[in-house]
Amino acid sequence: MMDTNRLKKRRNLSKMMKKAGLAVLTVFAVFSAIAFMLPMVLTFSNSLMSQAEINANYGVVFKNATTGKTFMNEVVNLKYIPDIVSFDQYRDVLLKSPDYLLKFWNSVMLTLPIVIFQTLVALGASYSFARLTGRLKEIVFFIYIIVMLMPYQVTLVPNYLVADKLGLLGTRFAIILPGIFSPFAVYLLTKAMRRIPKVYFEAAMLDGAGEFRIFTEIVMPIVRSSVYSVIILIFIDYWNMVEQPLTLLNDEAMHPLSVYLSRINNEDTGLAFAVAVIYMVPPLLMFLYGEDALVNGIASSATLK
């Protein structure tokens, strides 16, 4: 009798311990999630402040970029909530400062062709890599992986050479063309297509379907979510580009917003917050729309072989 009581107590205790542990974990998780969101939330809330408010708060940081070692008589005051919510900055970006819109357009003109054509080119190539057999294919795929793993510091030199030879330096194509043939999408889509059971192909062929029909009616529907995740991943990679425009585009007027945003000066800090928000809206929208596809796509890329 006493024994069972003790056992019960013990069980209750361990249950409580588990619950307490879970509570601690939950609190920790929530706090870290908030910390992850903070930079975005702050950027957004600051974009709703007037230029005067921004200057009053952050003037010291942006006024003189060469901050000497001075005493801290005035410091920055990071504000979470604007005193008065104003959409002036957005209005100014959209109506009064064509510069930012132009740079936004540059980003679009660089990113869109790469996203569209890299996906198309990769769909073809990955179908081949998934279908074909033989040693040569293995070797070629291995080369693709090596190229994919090389950092910009390495690939920019060959890219520069080709752009120079073709007379493309300083034009958008110097970035777009290597972007289209970057092997990343091929790699990810090949992994997705290889998971399609071989019997699907055999059954379709026995039923008299041609390769084209197999491609469009069997493979495409199966890999659709992978294609979407590839599109998102390519998009954010190039929407965020800095290295390529710095080396391949001398003309600053052609630079995308991802480079230009860092060159704000003091009068424009308010505007810059609004532009920063506008700039993160397209990728965040894609994320909201396709998060599950993206997660599956990332998960399926998990090994190199």
Place this chain on the structure above:
Amino acid sequence: MKEKLKKTGVKVRKKRKRSVNDPNTLFAKVLAVPSLAGVLMFFVVPFIIVVYYSFVDNPINKHFVGFENYKMLFKSLAFVRAAKNTAALSFTAVPLAVVLSLMLAALLDSKIPGKSTLRSFFLSPMMVPVASVVLIWRVVFAYKGTLNAELMKIFEIDDLVKSLGAMPLDWLKSPKCLIVVSLLFLWKNLGYNMVLFLSALNNIPKDLLEVAELEGASALWRMIFIKMRYLSPTVLFVTILSLINSFKLFREIYLLTGANPYEGIYMLQHFMNNTFLTLDYQKLSSAAIVMSIVMVLIIGILFTTESLFGHDVEE
């Protein structure tokens, strides 16, 4: 009669089957052509030319000089410093990225509520262009920024500073900038790595874990002895991925501090950019070759380590 028909039917079918089942169709081969041509033209062939350039005195004379360009490269102070800084940054940021993202994945693998919302929160930074949040980071980490202001408030250093003449840290213009940049790197990359680990955790056979639990293995024990073995290919992949991403950290540094940063955070990409400005082909090509060799070596070593450690759980 029937017998005969059947026979021929089978025969015909067999013949067709052989050709039908051959996946090496012309269609499949043709589809690879655009990509193959592009990769050859924009990556492979120019890379071979880069190898060639690294052994000649200049692209016009084309006089073979052996390893002279490489010797010059290693004598260049800028290159050595950039290489050291990049290595230092990678060695801090990559292990942190692997360990912390594994912890996040373990957190989301536990029984806490609201997991899918938390996952979205952890993952969303990867979608945000660095340029968009750099403003806030500058406000926080500038010399007169929030962090220093808060630190001064908390520790009441202000008077101390005034009396001793000591100064607060200038985060973006001191070796501490590595910390700021690593934070930005972790903030952006942890979510992606976490998803990789989460899917690997999901793929561990559930019955194995249940048996271990029944046998009385604690959560920590199960993590170390069962999960880690199954996770080792993912650990390898996340390490390689984080390594490559850490080479891209130039982006964050450039956006935070401009083209000419404090020398402690002068990275290989800074070196390359400056060399592009003078169009020193010998330096550019030999540096690119050295880096690609180092990259291949590191990845090779990682692969060998992983296959020694995790070969017994491969499917």
